Amino acid sequence: MNSVKMAGRAYHHGALREALIDAAEAIIAERGVEGFSLREAARRAGVSPAAPGHHFGDARGLLTAVATRAFRDFGDALEAGTTGEDPRERIRGQGIAYVRFALANRARFELMWRKALLDREDPDYCAAGDRAFLLLDRAARGAGAPEAPDLTVLAPSIAAWSIVHGFVELALSGAFGTGPEELEAATEQLLPRVLDHLVAAG
CATH class of the missing domain: 1.10.357.10 (Tetracycline Repressor, domain 2)
Incomplete structure (x- = not known):
């Protein structure tokens, strides 16, 4: 099943990837690169802290x-x-x-x-x-x-x-x-x- 359901949201596999990129962009715009974290990106996308790792491996990804x-x-x-x-x-x-x-x-x-x-x-x-x-x-x-x-x-x-x-x-x-x-x-x-x-x- 290519969807993740967390925090009341449902994402198709591709949509979750884009949502995480969107969240990361917003964090960087607000806080700079030094203020970025995978956990915060996951929180803003409404998914578990482990979800970004499935798509990108780590913060670098x-x-x-x-x-x-x-x-x-x-x-x-x-x-x-x-x-x-x-x-x-x-x-x-x-x-x-x-x-x-x-x-x-x-x-x-x-x-x-x-x-x-x-x-x-x-x-x-x-x-x-x-x-x-x-x-x-x-x-x-x-x-x-x-x-x-x-x-x-x-x-x-x-x-x-x-x-x-x-x-x-x-x-x-x-x-x-x-x-x-x-x-x-x-x-x-x-x-x-x-x-x-x-x-x-x-």
């Missing part, structure tokens, strides 16, 4: 599932932000999408890069992360660029990634202000000008 979902959403945001054939417009659009996703999903975005807390060998996590980088790579090197045999060929993509990710870290730390209007102005007005220097240098 559940956090990896949260990070995987975040990377998928991140990839969707990057894809939506990539428009046109002009390299300058592609990089601008994707950079803005990158920053906006991070600002709107601070806790999830932070978790995506906390490798020590995640299962870096998880195939779903790897696939979601690889997709996001491929989108960045296509924006920086062009959709028709050949697969890169080494990091040297990926230099334009890594340069763009480094600049935008660094911009995110500055924005999250309050370097451009803390109010929504200040952050939006930095994203819309400052970031494109920063990225234009990258394209000009290339």
